[in-house]
Amino acid sequence: MTKTCTCACAEAAPDEAELMKRLDDVLAEQKDKPGGLIPALQTAQAIFGYLPESVLRRVAQAFDKSYSEVAGVVSFYSFFSTVPRGKYLVRVCLGTACYVRGGNEVLRAMKDKLGIDVGGTTPDRQFSLEVGRCFGACGMAPVLMVNDDLHQRVKPAKIGELLEKYRAPAQEARP
Amino acid sequence: MIHVTINGKAIEIAEGSTILQAAKSAGIQIPTLCFLEKREPLGACRVCLVEVEGARTLVAACSTPCVEGQVVHVNGPKARAARKQVVELLLSEHDGDCQTCERNEDCELRKLASDMGIRTVTYGGARAAPKRDDSTPGLVRDNSKCIKCRRCVTVCNQVQGIGALFPQGRGFATVIGPAFAGDLDGVTCVQCGQCAAVCPVGAITERSAIDDVWAALDDPAKTVVVQTAPAIRAALGEEFGYPPGTRVTGQMTTALRQMGFDAVFDTNFAADLTIMEEGTELLTRLKRALVDKDKTAALPMFTSCSPGWVQFAEYYYPNFLDHLSTCKSPQQMFGAVAKTYYAQKIGKKPEDMVVVSVMPCTAKKFEAQRPEMNASGVRDVDYVLTTRELARMIRQANLAFTELPDGEMDAPLGLSSGAADIFANTGGVMEAALRTAYEIVTGRELPAENLHVKPIEGLEGIKEAALKIERTQPAWSFLEGAELKVAVAHGLGNARKLLEMIRSGEAQYHFIEVMTCPGGCIGGGGQPRFTDDGVRLKRISAIYAEDESKKLRKSHDNPAVAELYRDFLGKPLGHKSHELLHTRYAQKERR
Ligand code: SF4
Ligand code: SF4
Ligand code: SF4
Ligand code: FES
Ligand code: FES
Numbered sequence: 064m065t066k067t068c069t070c071a072c073a074e075a076a077p078d079e080a081e082l083m084k085r086l087d088d089v090l091a092e093q094k095d096k097p098g099g100l101i102p103a104l105q106t107a108q109a110i111f112g113y114l115p116e117s118v119l120r121r122v123a124q125a126f127d128k129s130y131s132e133v134a135g136v137v138s139f140y141s142f143f144s145t146v147p148r149g150k151y152l153v154r155v156c157l158g159t160a161c162y163v164r165g166g167n168e169v170l171r172a173m174k175d176k177l178g179i180d181v182g183g184t185t186p187d188r189q190f191s192l193e194v195g196r197c198f199g200a201c202g203m204a205p206v207l208m209v210n211d212d213l214h215q216r217v218k219p220a221k222i223g224e225l226l227e228k229y230r231a232p233a234q235e236a237r238p
Numbered sequence: 239m240i241h242v243t244i245n246g247k248a249i250e251i252a253e254g255s256t257i258l259q260a261a262k263s264a265g266i267q268i269p270t271l272c273f274l275e276k277r278e279p280l281g282a283c284r285v286c287l288v289e290v291e292g293a294r295t296l297v298a299a300c301s302t303p304c305v306e307g308q309v310v311h312v313n314g315p316k317a318r319a320a321r322k323q324v325v326e327l328l329l330s331e332h333d334g335d336c337q338t339c340e341r342n343e344d345c346e347l348r349k350l351a352s353d354m355g356i357r358t359v360t361y362g363g364a365r366a367a368p369k370r371d372d373s374t375p376g377l378v379r380d381n382s383k384c385i386k387c388r389r390c391v392t393v394c395n396q397v398q399g400i401g402a403l404f405p406q407g408r409g410f411a412t413v414i415g416p417a418f419a420g421d422l423d424g425v426t427c428v429q430c431g432q433c434a435a436v437c438p439v440g441a442i443t444e445r446s447a448i449d450d451v452w453a454a455l456d457d458p459a460k461t462v463v464v465q466t467a468p469a470i471r472a473a474l475g476e477e478f479g480y481p482p483g484t485r486v487t488g489q490m491t492t493a494l495r496q497m498g499f500d501a502v503f504d505t506n507f508a509a510d511l512t513i514m515e516e517g518t519e520l521l522t523r524l525k526r527a528l529v530d531k532d533k534t535a536a537l538p539m540f541t542s543c544s545p546g547w548v549q550f551a552e553y554y555y556p557n558f559l560d561h562l563s564t565c566k567s568p569q570q571m572f573g574a575v576a577k578t579y580y581a582q583k584i585g586k587k588p589e590d591m592v593v594v595s596v597m598p599c600t601a602k603k604f605e606a607q608r609p610e611m612n613a614s615g616v617r618d619v620d621y622v623l624t625t626r627e628l629a630r631m632i633r634q635a636n637l638a639f640t641e642l643p644d645g646e647m648d649a650p651l652g653l654s655s656g657a658a659d660i661f662a663n664t665g666g667v668m669e670a671a672l673r674t675a676y677e678i679v680t681g682r683e684l685p686a687e688n689l690h691v692k693p694i695e696g697l698e699g700i701k702e703a704a705l706k707i708e709r710t711q712p713a714w715s716f717l718e719g720a721e722l723k724v725a726v727a728h729g730l731g732n733a734r735k736l737l738e739m740i741r742s743g744e745a746q747y748h749f750i751e752v753m754t755c756p757g758g759c760i761g762g763g764g765q766p767r768f769t770d771d772g773v774r775l776k777r778i779s780a781i782y783a784e785d786e787s788k789k790l791r792k793s794h795d796n797p798a799v800a801e802l803y804r805d806f807l808g809k810p811l812g813h814k815s816h817e818l819l820h821t822r823y824a825q826k827e828r829r
Contacts, residue, residue, distance in 0.1 A: 119417075120829075129401025130829065131425050134417030138407045145418070 085110050086118060090125035100126055100136060104143060113144045141182045149184045149191040151229050153177070154208045158197030161204040165219070169205050170194060172219035176226060189230060242308040257288060257299040257310055268312055269321060269350055271438060272387040273300040275770050277396060283387050284324045285350065289317045296320050322354045329359045332439075333368055333382035341440030343477075343630075344767050347385060348439075371415075373423035375607045376600035376763075377434060377445055384414050384441040390433035397756060399731040400550075402427035414441075426553055426828045428730070430546035430754045431600030431624075431763020444600045444764055447621040448631055454592040454621070455498045461584070462592040463501040464494050465572045465651070468509065469598040469662035469759035470625050472780040476766040476773075477629035478639040483776030485784055488644025493632050495645055504647050505595065506654030508572035509661045509670070511802065512543065513793035515819055516565045517675040518810040520749055521714070529716045536561040538725075538740065538747040541667050543567040545605035546754030548823060550730050555737055556825035564820040568661065569595050569602055570611050572651065573618030574818040579806045580651055581614075588614040595622045598662075598762030601754060613818045624764025653798040656689075656785030663778045664728035664758035665694035665701060668751040672705065672724070673792045679707060679714040689791055690782070697757060697771060697778075699732035700725065702747070728753040728761075 089106045093099040103126070107118050114137060123133040137143045155161075155170045174180060177190050184191040200206045203215030209229060217225070239250050244261050251260045256279065261268050272283040281301035288299045291309040296317055299310075311317065329351060336342050368382040386405075391414060394403045402425045406413045413419040416427075434442040454462050475484040494502045519539065526535035542548055542563040551558055566574070572595070577588040595602060599622075605611065606619040623631070632639055647653070657673050660666030669691045676684045683689070693703040702725040707717045725747045727736045733752045739745040755761045757774035760781060790796060807814045 124828070129395070129404065129426065131404040131406075131415075131417045132395070132401050135404035135406050138418060139405075 082110055083118075083121070086121060087125075090122065094125045100128070100133070101140075104133075104137060108143060112148050113146060115145070115147075119145075141180075144182055144184070144191075146184045147188060149189050151189060151209050152191050152193060154193045154195040154198075156195045156198050156200075156204070156206045156208075158195070158201065158204075160197070160201035161206060164204040166205040168219045169207060169217050169222070172222045173207070176222050190226070240304055240306045242304045242306075242310060244310040245312055251304055253304075255304050257290075257297070257302050257304055257308075258286060260304050261299065261310075261312065266312060268299045269353065270300055271346065271350070271385070272389060274389050274392055274436060277392050280388060280392075283328075283385075285321060287317055287320045287324065288312050289314045318354075322356060325350050325354055326356055326359060328385050329356065332385060333380075339383070339440045340443045340446070341383075345440060346438035346768075371421045372445060373421035374427065374429060374604070375445065376429040376431060376603040377422065377442060379415065379422060379442050380440065381413055381415060381419070383439050385439055386412060386414055387438060388414060389436040389438065390414065390442060393432045393436050397729050397731055398428070398430060398432055398754075399734050400426060400428060400430075403433060424829060428546040428549040428553070428754065429601040429604040430730070432755060433763075434600060435761075435763045435765065435767060435769060444624045444627065445603060446627055447603070447623055448627050448634075450621050451594050451623060451631065452634075454594070459590065460592045461500045461586050461590060462498070462594060463503055463576055463580070463651075464499040464594045464596065465503045465505045465508070465569070465576075466490065466494070466596040466628075467505045467569070467598055467602075467662070467759060468659045468781065468784075469762060469765070469777070470596050470628070471784065472662060472760055472777040473598065473625055473765050474629060477626065478632075480640070481776075482773040483780040485780050486639075487784065488646075489639060489642045490628075491647055492642040492645035493635075493637050493639060496637055496642075497631065497635050499594070501648045501651070502645070503572070503576070503651035504654050504658075505568045505572055505597075506658035506661075507651045507796070507798060508568035508575065509658035510655055510793035510796040510799045511571050511575070511819070512565055512568050512661075512667075513657060513670050513674050514799060514803070514810045515571075515815060516541070516563050517671050517678065517793075519563055519565065520671065521675060521678065522811065524748065525716065528720075534560075538750050539563055540749075541671075541751045543661065543667055544601070544752060544754045544759075545599070546601040547730065547733060547752045549601070549604075549826070550733065550754070552823055552826040553828050554734070558737065559823045559825065562823055564822060566611070566819055566821050567602075567605060568658075569597060569622075570605065570618055570821075571819050573606070573611070574613040575802065576651060577614030577616065577618055578818060579802060583650075588616050592620045593618065595619050596625065596628045597622050598625050598759045598765045599755070600624060600763045602764075610821055625762075625766060626764060629766070650798040650801065653796060654788075655790040655793050655796045656788035657791060657793045658796075659781055659785040659788070662759045662781045663695070664697070664753050665691070665726045665751065666758060666781070667753075668694055668703075668724055668726050668749065670793060671749070672722075674794045676705065676707070677792065677794065679710050679717055681711050682709075683792075688786065694724070694726045694751075695778075695782075697774060699729060700727050700736050702726070702745075722749070723747045724749045724751070726751045728758055729756040730754055 093103040108114050119133050123130045157166045205217050206215050207217055240253050242249050242260055244266055247264050249260050249264045268286050271285040272280045279301035281298045286299040287296040289311040290297050371379040390403050395401045406419045416422050416425040454460050471487040475486040491502050523535045523539055526532040527537050540562045573593045576593050577591050581588050581591050603622040606622050611618050657670035673684045694701045705722040707720050710718045727733045760777035761769050761774050
């Protein structure tokens with residue numbers, strides 16, 4: 064079986080050991096810096112796409128902090144995620160142009176339809192939700208992206224329909 | 239020195255003191271909740287709000303420093319109303335069922351509400367759903383009762399240096415607990431129960447064995463014996479209105495007998511036995527190291543009576559594990575001896591005996607369940623009660639504790655020396671060991687006034703002493719002129735400091751006592767609440783008084799222990815001792 068990628072990137076995921084090695088390099092560099100914990104967690108999340116328990120325990124050991132303390136920090140900031148990213152990363156633009164043209168209503172409808180908050184992932188691991196700051200498509204605001212697909216002039220009422228296209232019979236890549 | 243006025247009273251106080259400290263020095267009460275003595279005030283709960291003349295808003299007394307000429311009113315209408323509102327808000331978010339709550343006897347929130355005259359809860363705040371975490375042997379957590387004062391976080395992180403508990407999440411949704419608000423067995427926790435000792439409400443308590451013990455007592459087929467740790471007798475009285483430091487050994491004995499135990503014994507007996515084994519072990523290690531030049535004789539040797547400390551070493555200092563004495567704790571030695579030696583004496587099989595311990599400690603509940611603690615073929619100690627649980631059972635049995643006459647413990651496992659009593663205090667195991675080891679080596683009594691080794695007494699976090707050894711007995715001549723160096727630490731944060739000093743080579747010792755809890759067992763996680771340093775010192779004095787009241791002051795003078803060796807064990811560190819009284823340790827992966 065081939066490994067399925069859980070992050071939003073298109074390439075195949077490098078294997079776990081390789082990622083852990085990269086993490087260890089980062090930790091070795093950061094662990095003695097004052098206030099290094101949060102940057103280290105951010106880098107770890109960039110490497111793994113999210114912060115699984117094994118990674119957090121590694122970080123805790125490196126910083127000589129308890130797992131509960133590291134978990135406390137991770138759960139304090141909404142930009143950290145402890146669940147793998149969904150198959151589709153939905154990013155709703157809240158840049159100035161999109162915001163002015165109803166980006167916020169789009170976001171609210173998206174949260175509603177997916178039943179998750181920004182930073183969250185649906186329980187079936189199909190969708191993760193983030194916000195973006197200008198995708199360079201201001202002329203077509205409000206916009207959102209689903210992985211690499213740009214959707215323009217999005218209407219909040221049409222969000223359900225938009226998602227359906229991705230949700231439909233699983234397996235194959237879409238669309 | 240600066241000058242402030244509180245409630246019209248002129249007070250002189252050292253610069254840098256808080257309003258709370260100034261008030262306390264003058265005997266003026268201010269309610270507090272999140273505050274813990276000797277710790278940086280959090281100023282989080284606002285229960286201590288007071289009015290300062292000229293200040294725009296009310297201030298938190300625990301975290302506001304005094305300034306020269308300050309005029310403070312604790313009980314003005316504004317401050318009273320504000321404090322009441324703070325407590326009302328806490329109550330509104332609190333899943334309260336005081337009638338059935340484990341904590342209803344000594345709950346600080348309940349007391350605050352009653353002191354403030356709160357009769358209705360006016361806010362209808364959102365409450366956390368009850369979630370019981372009984373994943374560990376010693377403790378039960380219920381987050382719906384938690385009022386987020388964070389005292390447990392302070393103790394677990396700053397005093398014990400473990401960090402099992404930490405605020406999770408943010409804002410209103412914050413949960414105080416283990417990682418991601420999960421269960422306690424998902425993180426490293428040594429079960430010391432110091433969190434339960436400081437929690438003001440029923441959010442962290444011991445896991446109760448009361449029902450099991452009643453069931454055993456009600457079972458006619460079982461012979462149920464009880465042992466009480468030395469620290470109980472100096473604290474149990476507090477549960478019945480006696481002032482801290484009242485010794486209630488005799489009344490406790492009578493209560494236990496009236497509750498129906500078949501024999502009332504003493505962990506002290508096993509403490510004397512521990513000294514025989516551990517003292518011999520120390521001398522043997524010294525001999526192997528100094529005479530045989532045996533590199534595997536690990537020195538310094540550490541005591542191993544305190545199960546929180548043992549687990550701490552297993553988690554954080556695996557390289558030191560062969561430095562720990564192989565002696566089991568007195569609780570476990572007692573269980574092993576009761577279910578073999580004593581069972582044989584009374585013609586019972588180990589499986590028909592039930593051994594109940596009363597301990598000042600929640601970690602003892604964990605220790606009794608360690609898989610290797612079954613030297614008798616069955617579990618050596620069946621149930622462990624804390625001091626608080628014993629008090630509850632005494633109430634359940636309708637005994638008027640303060641009216642009870644004094645009783646005497648039963649022979650043979652109820653006999654003990656004063657050296658055993660002081661196991662309850664930080665420095666006590668060391669002193670007891672020195673009383674015996676010194677006499678074995680020199681043939682003379684420990685040259686200390688009243689047998690007390692002053693430098694290792696009291697509440698200093700790390701203490702040390704040196705003892706010159708001269709005019710030795712022939713067998714111990716290799717120690718002639720040697721200086722025995724010992725150290726004592728209590729509270730795991732202090733233990734860590736001491737271990738780091740040893741690891742770096744900064745300090746060198748032969749023998750080290752570590753107790754998990756601040757003050758030693760008298761300050762254990764299962765003791766009557768609330769334990770502050772004032773209470774600790776009173777219990778410590780009571781224990782020394784108990785020691786001095788004994789005819790026998792040294793473990794090797796205990797005739798019942800001598801008889802045990804003669805009739806059953808053979809000699810200290812002998813084959814049978816090894817089977818019953820010693821154990822080994824294994825590294826644990828931190829969680
Ligand atoms: S914690 Fe205190 S206030 Fe809350 S239910 Fe228990 S006794 Fe009552
Ligand atoms: S029992 Fe001790 S180590 Fe465990 S959570 Fe409580 S204070 Fe921390
Ligand atoms: S568990 Fe107890 S001590 Fe800890 S924050 Fe909650 S109420 Fe305070
Ligand atoms: S603001 Fe949304 S694309 Fe530029
Ligand atoms: S006791 Fe002062 S703010 Fe909590």
